[in-house]
């Protein structure tokens with residue numbers, strides 16, 4: 342069902358605007374890098390059902406935690422990743438449980454299929 | 463990462479701090495700090511009946527460029543302890559024993575520190591409470607006589623020692639945190655102490671704010687310090703920032719210790735905190751341990767830092 346609607350949209354938006362993942366019917370993915378003790382980008386907007394993948398590129402471990410408890414990574418050492426699929430629309434504030442001055446937010450929009458701010462556009 | 467200019471600035475600041483930290487012996491008497499002199503002189507002048515050591519931030523498990531072998535430098539630190547002519551009464555470790563709270567890391571740290579042959583009192587750093595049980599591993603090992611997340615107190619050499627935990631349940635955007643339960647315990651713990659008893663408080667993250675943008679402080683640290691106002695001699699020993707920063711305010715002396723594993727940039731001297739790479743033949747200038755002499759009740763507490771390189 343999800344794959345079907347995406348394929349329909351794909352035809353409408355034009356194939357070139359979509360990453361290969363989407364063409365294969367997998368959930369949308371957005372990457373957030375953790376570097377210099379900060380989330381980059383700190384603000385991410387995605388459609389419901391998309392996946393955010395955090396990658397720790399620091400020489401220090403970090404731990405990605407939703408302020409209201411929706412998700413919590415284990416300790417991410419250098420090169421480790423954590424991913425979470427956001428099914429519910431809303432605003433998800435998160436921070437690093439080791440270095441709480443590190444903060445970010447994922448905004449999940451209801452319109453599945455609309456382009457992500459930090460994705461491919 | 464950092465630009466060349468930032469590197470130069472950072473190094474200058476650190477060299478300056480290293481000089482201030484390794485050479486001087488600070489004492490508190492009558493509320494005024496005095497620098498007594500250099501390490502060698504100080505040793506000759508101070509006949510301390512009671513000495514304890516502080517080590518910090520051993521980060522066992524860390525193997526990145528800033529120090530590929532954190533266990534080796536911890537062992538070097540312990541070798542220095544063993545070589546001391548006068549045997550210290552005990553040792554405190556102000557946290558970040560391990561890098562990732564792994565059982566194997568705790569095991570290696572234990573084995574290395576045991577070689578000192580000294581009773582060792584611990585408080586956890588944030589790196590020691592990131593196991594799945596969020597601090598369970600730490601408490602199983604070190605928390606037998608502790609309350610809450612691992613806080614406790616004890617008396618030694620006429621002084622009262624208070625070990626605090628400010629690294630658990632941290633809140634978004636915040637600094638270190640003691641929390642209301644621990645603050646209530648501190649108040650109760652200090653109630654029975656005479657104002658003339660020297661108080662030594664130790665915790666991982668500095669209890670006073672050193673640099674807020676990097677989280678180098680404790681949100682409710684001032685509330686703990688206000689409970690200590692009535693005491694004639696208060697010494698606050700912290701780790702976390704992997705460099706010496708010290709100040710004296712009234713009867714309170716604040717001091718942060720070097721790491722035994724790797725240095726971090728001076729506050730604001732780099733884009734972010736974190737392991738700082740220095741030339742490998744310079745690393746041991748940035749690592750070290752701290753000696754504290756408590757002469758007797760109502761007399762000065764002396765804090766002396768030594769690097770692994772042995773330069774005073």
Ligand SMILES: [Cu+2]
Nearest residue numbers: 403437439440
């Ligand atoms: Cu972090």
